[in-house]
Amino acid sequence: GDSVTQTEGLVTLTEGLPVMLNCTYQSTYSPFLFWYVQHLNEAPKLLLKSFTDNKRPEHQGFHATLHKSSSSFHLQKSSAQLSDSALYYCASNYNVLYFGSGTKLTVEP
Amino acid sequence: EAAVTQSPRNKVTVTGGNVTLSCRQTNSHNYMYWYRQDTGHGLRLIHYSYGAGNLQIGDVPDGYKATRTTQEDFFLLLELASPSQTSLYFCASSVGGSAETLYFGSGTRLTVL
Numbered sequence: 407g408d409s410v411t412q413t414e415g416l417v418t419l420t421e422g423l424p425v426m427l428n429c430t431y432q433s434t435y436s437p438f439l440f441w442y443v444q445h446l447n448e449a450p451k452l453l454l455k456s457f458t459d460n461k462r463p464e465h466q467g468f469h470a471t472l473h474k475s476s477s478s479f480h481l482q483k484s485s486a487q488l489s490d491s492a493l494y495y496c497a498s499n500y501n502v503l504y505f506g507s508g509t510k511l512t513v514e515p
Numbered sequence: 516e517a518a519v520t521q522s523p524r525n526k527v528t529v530t531g532g533n534v535t536l537s538c539r540q541t542n543s544h545n546y547m548y549w550y551r552q553d554t555g556h557g558l559r560l561i562h563y564s565y566g567a568g569n570l571q572i573g574d575v576p577d578g579y580k581a582t583r584t585t586q587e588d589f590f591l592l593l594e595l596a597s598p599s600q601t602s603l604y605f606c607a608s609s610v611g612g613s614a615e616t617l618y619f620g621s622g623t624r625l626t627v628l
Contacts, residue, residue: 415555438613449605449619450558495557501612502548502573507557 408433410498412506419513425468425483427509429496432477437500439472439479444493444508453481453494486513518542521606521620528596529628536591536623538606546609547589548617549573549581551602558605564589565612596627 409432419425431437444450454463456472456479463470468483479496491513496506519540528534540547548563560573562581570581578600580592593600604623609615 412557442617449621450617451619452616455616499613499615502560502563502571503617504560504574505550505558507555 408437408498408500408504410496410504410506412494412496412509414509415507417509417511419486419511421488421513421515422485425481425486425490425511427481427494427496427511429470429479429481429506430477431479431496431498433498433500435500436474437498439470440497440499440503441468441470441479441481442495442497442505444495446492450493450495486511488513488515519606519608519618519620521604521623523623524621525624525626527626527628530597532593532596532627534593534596534625536593536604536606536625538589538591538620539587540589540606540608540618541587542608542618543586544608544610544618545586546612546615547583548607548609549579549589549591550605550607551575551600552605552622553602561591561604593625596625598627601625601627 411430440455441453442450443453454465470481494509522537549561550558559575564583606620607617
């Protein structure tokens with residue numbers, strides 16, 4: 407069945423450094439890929455989504471490129487901010503949304 | 516923005532107890548979902564529905580029942596609660612299935628003693 411893998415459980419960065427959170431997926435079909443963000447004591451909410459191979463959606467400085475050849479949808483940002491500290495979920499959707507285990511990003515001054 | 520309201524916000528029960536979690540969405544979305552969130556496991560789908568009277572099984576349905584009584588209301592039932600069901604439960608809704616954005620409620624924290 408469908409699955410999403412996020413290899414890093416915890417990522418700690420210094421403010422101003424680049425961010426890259428890994429996401430790979432496994433699916434029989436061509437799924438839609440999403441990144442959701444959950445700040446402390448809040449509900450998850452959509453950060454960005456991509457449907458087209460090599461199309462690069464962007465939101466709040468974050469971007470991700472869907473590479474079907476490598477089944478990846480890594481999240482990137484050029485310069486981390488303190489407010490980026492949150493739990494990030496990669497998700498795959500062909501019929502229903504399947505989430506990865508999440509990556510907790512902590513940005514320190 | 517889509518509004519999804521969950522109740523209660525917090526619930527404590529004992530092993531073997533009977534619990535009902537409620538979710539209401541007011542945006543005429545067709546799909547509604549119940550997820551549980553646990554550290555190290557992320558968000559796992561329990562049940563979902565694509566309309567009143569419809570119920571679909573998710574990835575971790577054991578020990579849970581659900582019922583979609585109306586377009587707006589989706590309930591999660593734990594008839595014999597166990598400590599392993601201690602978790603943060605999120606309800607979500609979406610217009611359709613594939614490719615659609617999920618809108619989440621604020622969550623219900625359930626503790627089973």
